[in-house]
Amino acid sequence: xxxxxxxxxxxxxxxxxxxxxxxxxxxxxxxxxxxxxxxxxxxxxxxxxxxxxxxxxxxxxxxxxxxxxxxxxxxxxxxxxxxxxxxxxxxxxxxxxxxxxxxxxxxxxxxxxxxxxxxxxxxxxxxxxxxxxxxxxxxxxxxxxxxxxxxxxxxxxxxxxxxxxxxxxxxxxxxxxxxxxxxxxxxxxxxxxxxxxxxxxxxxxxxxxxxxxxxx
Amino acid sequence: xxxxxxxxxxxxxxxxxxxxxxxxxxxxxxxxxxxxxxxxxxxxxxxxxxxxxxxxxxxxxxxxxxxxxxxxxxxxxxxxxxxxxxxxxxxxxxxxxxxxxxxxxxxxxxxxxxxxxxxxxxxxxxxxxxxxxxxxxxxxxxxxxxxxxxxxxxxxxxxxxxxxxxxxxxxxxxxxxxxxxxxxxxxxxxxxxxxxxxxxxxxxxxxxxxxxxxxxxxxxxxxxxxxxxxxxxxxxxxxxxxxxxxxxxxxxxxxxxxxxxxxxxxxxxxxxxxxxxxxxxxxxxxxxxxxxxxxxxxxxxxxxxxxxxxxxxxxxxxxxxxxxxxxxxxxxxxxxxxxxxxxxxxxxxxxxxxxxxxxxxxxxxxxxxxxxxxxxxxxxxxxxxxxxxxxxxxxxxxxxxxxxxxxxxxxxxxxxxxxxxxxxxxxxxxxxxxxxxxxxxxxxxxxxxxxxxxxxxxxxxxxxxxxxxxxxxxxxxxxxxxxxxxxxxxxxxxxxxxxxxxxxxxxxxxxxxxxxxxxxxxxxxxxxxxxxxxxxxxxxxxxxxxxxxxxxxxxxxxxxxxxxxxxxxxxxxxxxxxxxxxxxxxxxxxxxxxxxxxxxxxxxxxxxxxxxxxxxxxxxxxxxxxxxxxxxxxx
Numbered sequence: 041x042x043x044x045x046x047x048x049x050x051x052x053x054x055x056x057x058x059x060x061x062x063x064x065x066x067x068x069x070x071x072x073x074x075x076x077x078x079x080x081x082x083x084x085x086x087x088x089x090x091x092x093x094x095x096x097x098x099x100x101x102x103x104x105x106x107x108x109x110x111x112x113x114x115x116x117x118x119x120x121x122x123x124x125x126x127x128x129x130x131x132x133x134x135x136x137x138x139x140x141x142x143x144x145x146x147x148x149x150x151x152x153x154x155x156x157x158x159x160x161x162x163x164x165x166x167x168x169x170x171x172x173x174x175x176x177x178x179x180x181x182x183x184x185x186x187x188x189x190x191x192x193x194x195x196x197x198x199x200x201x202x203x204x205x206x207x208x209x210x211x212x213x214x215x216x217x218x219x220x221x222x223x224x225x226x227x228x229x230x231x232x233x234x235x236x237x238x239x240x241x242x243x244x245x246x247x248x249x250x251x252x253x254x255x256x
Numbered sequence: 257x258x259x260x261x262x263x264x265x266x267x268x269x270x271x272x273x274x275x276x277x278x279x280x281x282x283x284x285x286x287x288x289x290x291x292x293x294x295x296x297x298x299x300x301x302x303x304x305x306x307x308x309x310x311x312x313x314x315x316x317x318x319x320x321x322x323x324x325x326x327x328x329x330x331x332x333x334x335x336x337x338x339x340x341x342x343x344x345x346x347x348x349x350x351x352x353x354x355x356x357x358x359x360x361x362x363x364x365x366x367x368x369x370x371x372x373x374x375x376x377x378x379x380x381x382x383x384x385x386x387x388x389x390x391x392x393x394x395x396x397x398x399x400x401x402x403x404x405x406x407x408x409x410x411x412x413x414x415x416x417x418x419x420x421x422x423x424x425x426x427x428x429x430x431x432x433x434x435x436x437x438x439x440x441x442x443x444x445x446x447x448x449x450x451x452x453x454x455x456x457x458x459x460x461x462x463x464x465x466x467x468x469x470x471x472x473x474x475x476x477x478x479x480x481x482x483x484x485x486x487x488x489x490x491x492x493x494x495x496x497x498x499x500x501x502x503x504x505x506x507x508x509x510x511x512x513x514x515x516x517x518x519x520x521x522x523x524x525x526x527x528x529x530x531x532x533x534x535x536x537x538x539x540x541x542x543x544x545x546x547x548x549x550x551x552x553x554x555x556x557x558x559x560x561x562x563x564x565x566x567x568x569x570x571x572x573x574x575x576x577x578x579x580x581x582x583x584x585x586x587x588x589x590x591x592x593x594x595x596x597x598x599x600x601x602x603x604x605x606x607x608x609x610x611x612x613x614x615x616x617x618x619x620x621x622x623x624x625x626x627x628x629x630x631x632x633x634x635x636x637x638x639x640x641x642x643x644x645x646x647x648x649x650x651x652x653x654x655x656x657x658x659x660x661x662x663x664x665x666x667x668x669x670x671x672x673x674x675x676x677x678x679x680x681x682x683x684x685x686x687x688x689x690x691x692x693x694x695x696x697x698x699x700x701x702x703x704x705x706x707x708x709x710x711x712x713x714x715x716x717x718x719x720x721x722x723x724x725x726x727x728x729x730x731x732x733x734x735x736x737x738x739x740x741x742x743x744x745x746x747x748x749x750x751x752x753x754x755x756x757x758x759x760x761x762x763x764x765x766x767x768x769x770x771x772x773x774x775x776x777x778x779x780x781x782x783x784x785x786x787x788x789x790x791x792x793x794x795x796x797x798x799x800x801x802x803x804x805x806x807x808x809x810x811x812x813x814x815x816x817x818x819x820x821x822x823x824x825x826x827x828x829x830x831x832x833x834x835x836x837x838x839x840x841x842x843x844x845x846x847x848x849x850x851x852x853x854x855x856x857x858x859x860x861x862x863x864x865x866x867x868x869x870x871x872x873x874x875x876x877x878x879x880x881x882x883x884x885x886x887x888x889x890x891x
Contacts, residue, residue, distance in 0.1 A: 068585060073676060080679075089673035090585030093683030093698075096738070114679065118585045120561070124684050127736045 060226045061111045063128050065153045066138035067146040068117030071176040074209035075138065076114045079219050084210050091116040094128060101223045108227055110219075122156065129161035133233075134170045134226035141175040141206065144186040147195075154199065164233075170225035171202045174218055179208040439807045441470050446595055451489045462492055471598045472537040473554060473590075474500060477571070483532070483579045484554075484587065486594045504533050516544050527551040531571035532558070532579075540598070541814050543821040546605070550597045553604065553659060557593055559688040560663050561586045563695065585673075592670035593663075599806060600813025603665075605820055606787045606851070607658050608794040612644040613770075616881040618760045622647045623889035625751045630891060631730075631744040633737045635696060637889075638729040641765045643669045645793075646726075649889040657689025658792050664698070668727050674700055675725075680745075682738045687731075699730040699741035703749075726761065769798035775875055781868040782840075784854040785816060786876055788884055795876070795883040802857075812855065819844040819853050834862055843869055850876070 064072045073091050077083050080097050095114040100107055113128045115121065129135075135157050139146040154171060163169040175192050178185075189206060196202040203225070205218040449465055450458075466488045474493075475484040480501035485493050504526055507514035516525040525547040527534040534551040542550075559567065561583055570577045597604060614622075626637055626649040636656060639646040643665050650656060667683075668674055674681050681700040686692060703726045728748065730741040752758040772781045775797055782802040787794040803812045822833050823846050833844040841860045845852045854869050876883065 076679075077676075085676070089588055089671070089676040091676070092585065092589075092667065092673050093681055093685075095679045095681055096742075097679035112679075116585065120582055121684070124682070124735070127738065 059111055059131075060108050060134075060223070060230050061113065061128070061132045062134045062136060062222055062226050063113040063115065063132040063157070064136045064138060065115055065157060066117060067140075067143075067149055067153075070117065070138045070140040070143065070146045071209050072117065072138050073114050075174065075176060075207060075215060076112055078209040078212055078215045080112070082212075084212075086210070090118070093121060093124060099219075101220070103220075103223050103227050106227075108223060110223055110226065126160050129157055132157075132161055133229040134172065134222050135161075136172050136174060136222055137202075138174045138176055139187070140177045141187045141192075142177055142180050142184045147175075147187045147192070150195070151199075167200060170229050171199070172218065172222050172225065173202050173204045175204070175206045176209060178206045178213065179211045441468055442807050442810055444468070445470050445598060449488050449492070451491070459492065462488070466492060470539045471594070472535075473551070473594045474535040474537075475554065475558070475590075476501060476533050476535075477575075477577065477579060478528075478531045478533060479576050480505070481576065481578055483558075483583065484590050486591060500533070500535050504528070504535075516547075523547065525551065527555065529555050530564075530568060531575075540810070542817050543825075545824070546817055546821065549604065549607070550593075553593055553597075553662065554590055556659050556688045557586070557589055557663055557666075558583065559692050560660075560686045561589075563686045564688070564692040588671045588673050589663075589667055592666045592672075596666065596670055598810075600810050600817070602785050602794060602796055602813070602816070603658075603662060605813070605817055606785060606794045608787050608792050609658055609661055610644045610795065611793055611883060611885050612641045612646045612761070612764050613795070613879070613883050614646070614760065614764055618757060619647060619881075619885065621755055622752065622757045622761070623649070625748060625755065625757060626889045627891060629744055629747040629751055631732075631737075631740050633732045633734040633740055634730060634744065635733055636729075636731040637744075637748075638664075638727075638731075639761070640665065640668065640727045640729060641761060642725055645885060646761055647889065648885060649891065652890050654690065657687065660687040660689040663687070664729065668700060668702075668729070669725065675702060680742065684735075694733075695735075696731050696733055697735055697737060699728075699732070699738060699745065701728045701742075701745050702726070703728075726765065769796065771800065772797045776868065776871040779868045779871060780856045780860045780864045781854050781872070782856055783812060784852065784869075784872055786853075786872060787851040788876075788880075789848065789850060791884045791886060793884045815840065815842060815855060816853050820851075823851070834865070841865055845869055 064076065066072055068090060069088065073089075073095065074084060076095070076097055077085070080099050091114060093116060097112045097114065099110045099112060101110055102108075113132070115124075115128070135154075137150050137153055139150055141147075150173065158166050158169070161169075173192065173196050175187065175189075192206075193204055196204040203221050205214050205221075207214040207218055209215060444465075447465075449462060453459075469487050471486070473484070473486045474482070474497060476482055476497055480497065482490055482494065482497045485497070487493075504514060508528070513528055514526050516523065518524065521541075522537060522539050523542065523544065525536045525538075525544050527536075527548055532555065534554060536547040536551050538547055558579075562570075562579075567579070570579070570582065603610060622639065626639075626647060630637065630649060634649070635651065635654070637649040638661075639648075645661075648656065663685075664687075667685075674683070681698075683698045683700065684695045685698055686695050690696070728745050730744060732741055734740070749758070752761070772779055772783060783797060783799065785794055785796050799809055799812070803809050819833060819835065819842055823831075823844050831846055835842045837858070839858050840855055841858065841862075842853070842855045843862075843865045845854075850873070852869055852872060854865065854872065856865050856868065880886070
């Protein structure tokens with residue numbers, strides 16, 4: 041029995057750098073999938089295809105000489121998928137909120153996306169949970185812009201100083217920089233949680249349940 | 257719908273060969289044996305008198321064939337075309353046996369029907385609509401008998417023309433008459449219409465483009481709110497939605513729902529499903545029942561997004577619910593289905609699936625692997641290559657509904673939205689054929705097969721075409737099962753790589769469909785569709801070299817649709833249908849075991865066509881366990 045514990049413990053330890061889950065939220069059509077595609081595949085497609093369900097991508101990033109695998113959850117913006125979100129909200133290490141700078145409604149709903157996330161994910165310390173806000177589609181001509189940088193930054197300040205980036209998935213502006221901060225903050229969050237889950241009592245419970253699951 | 261339900265239990269279950277004596281009978285057919293002779297075994301019932309046919313007998317080109325008494329072929333298409341057509345009449349006697357109760361219902365509806373007489377003076381396709389005005393009489397039998405009655409009482413030339421036309425037994429008619437029109441318009445059928453400008457200046461222009469579309473689908477709520485239209489935005493089509501709503505509700509109010517009608521060469525079909533009304537408008541010559549099947553499929557897509565209880569609840573709470581909001585983002589799925597129907601899909605026509613051809617031992621190895629790595633929460637597992645099923649793992653008690661699979665394949669391979677993100681997907685969806693009241697969760701992972709790297713399951717580049725896409729689809733009822741199914745995917749891919757199955761699959765995908773001459777060297781056949789009824793699966797050769805391009809393919813599919821209709825109208829017990837036209841000859845052959853539709857070039861004799869058909873059946877017999885999935889991996 042004790043030897044089994046040890047091997048499983050090892051597996052758990054190996055799994056740690058594996059998962060730095062990041063979830064991307066925002067109204068439909070703001071460019072969540074395009075941002076992901078630009079970041080992960082360095083590609084942009086002008087044709088819009090609404091995401092169905094959730095899209096899962098991984099990307100290895102170097103954070104301070106450490107190789108970390110980011111698990112990116114690109115979610116559908118439609119309301120009907122919100123129930124699906126619960127499964128991904130929990131365990132996320134960073135939540136990216138995206139809006140379209142040319143669409144004021146998508147900015148107005150940022151706050152409810154944030155609230156929704158905090159309710160569903162119920163992180164241990166909601167005040168310090170890392171969010172990042174991205175204002176996308178800055179490549180569109182200036183006179184169509186609805187949300188000024190100032191307004192967006194005021195919002196981010198009021199929510200405890202959320203980092204804010206203005207991006208263009210189409211022209212690859214600021215995408216790399218934004219995700220670097222996302223990765224860094226997510227990793228920091230992951231490590232702070234590690235510390236909390238390091239109590240020995242929690243491990244046997246976890247193992248027993250895992251054994252039950254495999255018994256069939 | 258009930259048909260499909262019945263089929264569902266057979267989807268991947270072994271065929272019941274014993275049911276079909278015809279199969280054994282043709283087990284070792286001599287090459288010269290004519291499949292038309294199947295009708296010999298069935299004693300032909302006496303034919304009812306058909307006086308109207310006599311006047312046209314002169315145009316029969318195959319008159320030497322008339323000496324075969326068992327064929328009872330008659331020319332019936334001389335009214336409009338020089339083409340000749342022959343047909344087995346083994347079934348015709350059944351028309352005499354219609355019960356008296358039917359006669360009663362016929363009379364009742366007839367008064368209703370009479371209102372429309374004035375508008376349908378001359379033949380054309382109009383006649384076909386007549387039967388559909390009478391909701392109790394959509395069967396061919398009733399339509400025909402009804403017109404027969406009329407013809408006796410009031411035998412005007414127009415009525416004779418109508419009576420002859422309602423036979424609809426020239427499968428080439430729809431495919432050929434409108435050819436030029438269809439060819440020129442099909443090219444632009446899928447072009448985006450654009451939207452009406454604020455000042456409405458381009459409205460007329462857009463309406464012209466809109467009206468030139470060959471096919472329209474509308475979905476509206478019972479209260480008349482637009483939900484979906486394939487072409488045109490709300491502003492453009494709102495008048496038409498209003499008209500559709502008025503017409504539909506008028507008949508619903510009279511407790512006599514409108515099922516369809518035709519105007520010139522355009523067929524209109526309506527389907528009412530609870531709080532939704534669906535409308536198909538087509539110039540492509542499809543039959544009423546084929547269009548109805550297409551509407552059923554669109555309806556299933558809506559249920560797949562919402563589930564039936566939640567949709568009903570929305571409308572119960574607020575009858576004026578705008579369903580476009582909850583359906584937001586699924587337009588692309590509905591468009592994908594609609595465009596598939598417009599292009600012509602063998603899978604929809606036959607309500608069957610196509611499988612990737614593999615050796616039996618290879619398929620068994622894949623099935624065994626699936627069972628080995630199966631994760632506890634798995635409901636269905638599918639390996640799909642370019643829209644063709646490679647293997648399936650399923651619980652013993654649940655087979656897959658072809659309609660559900662069609663929705664999944666459409667989502668994965670036509671709509672493009674799943675691939676757009678470039679990652680693995682986790683999608684809640686309802687499979688209405690399985691259970692229309694709740695969601696399942698689908699894990700999807702795509703692989704490119706055109707790379708040589710076989711070491712890891714890396715994601716394919718999103719630019720690769722759909723023909724080399726391999727998808728692993730794992731479906732579970734567990735909402736949180738993503739990582740569990742993802743692990744199963746990893747295990748599955750690792751095992752398939754290890755035992756060589758992955759390269760077998762990739763080779764099979766790259767090889768594509770065999771051509772007709774690969775299958776039967778020297779055959780006159782240019783294309784065929786073979787549906788195994790027991791397996792609810794079909795197989796076909798490559799569309800090349802004879803049917804390249806969208807127009808050629810659409811023409812072929814129209815021909816198949818007409819052949820299909822001619823042996824599937826409810827009272828048609830045709831076993832064999834043979835058609836001759838100026839640019840093709842074709843044969844449809846139905847037994848309890850299979851349906852076979854073959855197309856050859858012009859001037860091909862019936863003997864040669866029949867020989868070709870027999871060779872195909874022989875080939876299928878040999879290859880049955882390669883071209884079809886029999887059983888699949890069952891747990």
